[in-house]
Amino acid sequence: MAGDMSDCLFSKSPLAEALRPRTLADVVGQPDVTTAMGARQGGSGSVVLWGPPGTGKTTLARILGEKAGQPFVTMSAVFDGVADLRRLFTVAEKDFQVGQQTLLFIDEIHRFNKAQQDALLPVLEKGMIRLVGATTENPSFSLNGALLSRIQVLVLHPLDTDALLEILSRAETQLGTKLPLDENARNALAVMADGDGRYLLNLAESLHEFALPAKPLLNPDELAVHLARRPLNYDRAGDEHYNLISALHKSLRASDCDAALYWLARMVQAGEDQRYILRRLTRFASEDIGMAAPEAVGKAIAAWHSFERLGAPEGDLALAELVIFLATAPKSNAAYLAWKAALKT
Incomplete structure (x- = not known):
């Protein structure tokens, strides 16, 4: 892993890529998951890795692929659709006929719609495909029941x-x-x-x-x-996008009004779509404030309506006022937890 300083300075690989673990033994902070993954090397079960950004989901999938000794294909639910899946299945069928199962890694699998998820069911049932998915969203909400019944969900936690x-x-x-x-x-x-x-x-x-x-x-x-x-790079489809919205959420949960306004300003100045921010703030009003201040959802919808009527930059003030309200409002996720529990019964 170590190299001299000049090698690193002139390497085109980002530090995160250069340090990506190559074996399960190199992975830190996820002992339960690495133990479960170790038992699966060479196995046939499908899994979905669920956890926040930067906890090792893609790394674990790559390690499993390298050790599996079978065809390994990577897809992204952002860029690939049903037509891409069907092309893959045509190739995988030929491999399966000669005794080779294909290991398929789908990044951001929660972005697949129902039709795309349903397309996976026959090949999983047949054993032609072994699926490894990665998601930042709760699979119980983002994946359909038929797919969930055919996979095991492994939970990755934020690194301590x-x-x-x-x-x-x-x-x-x-x-x-x-x-x-x-x-x-x-x-x-x-x-x-x-x-x-x-x-x-x-x-x-x-x-x-x-x-x-x-x-x-x-x-x-x-x-x-x-x-x-130091200005941080901001890619509306990349990691910094999720880092900043996560920081905004954490500030709101901590009732830190100044920090929440700071992260909101960072996102707006970086060019984030205000409608995306409003969607997340409306969800926060419902999930994290809930019955402690039922009017929060109404205020979120009103702010959204104001922005749609005014546009930027005038409408940005509606977002700022909403963030101040959400940060200072009492918090309760009791309704959210009760609803989740009801869905499991």
Whole structure:
């Protein structure tokens, strides 16, 4: 894993890709899942890996594919549809006739609609395809019952501080230098990552150019200032998109009004679709505030209507006012939990 500093500096691979584990033994922070996956290497069962961004879903799927000793195909539910599945099944059928099962990895499988999910059922039933899916959404809500009955769901959890610090140490080995952080700042960096190993490596990569011998070690306050000065890349279909909406949600749940407004401003200034933000805020009003302030959903719909009538930038104030209301409102997810429980009965 380690290389000299010049190799890393001129490598085109992002740090997160360079450090991607190649074996289950290299994966940190998911002992229950790696144990279950280890038992499946060479097996025939299908699984869906459910967890937040940066917890190792794609990595685990790749490891399973490399060790399976069978044809391995990767698809994305964002870009591929039923026609792509049918083309794959034609090839997989030929392999199956000579005793080869195909291992199919579908990233973001929750984005498949019912017709696309139903297309998987016959080949799973036949044993022609072994499915490994990855999702950030609860499979109980995003996958249909017929598909769920044919797979096992493995839950990945946000990485804890120890796992994140281990990843940080591996990053420093790969970079060939220690990052300019004192002990408290190292822990603060892990907290900033909020359980997301990929985001931690993005932060470490950002700090790497600051790692000069003449620079003193940063403390937590200096670390926060340094990272705030650096504009982060924003891709509305990429990881930073999910990092920022996650930060907004966490700020709202913590009733931190200033932080929530900050993350809202970051998203709007980066070009995020305000309608996407409004959808997430309306969902937050329903799930996280619920019966503690039933008027929250009405206020969310009113803000959405205001934005549709005014457009940007005038309508952005409606989002800001909604965020302030949601952050300061009492919170209760009792109705959400009761509804989930009712669906399981």
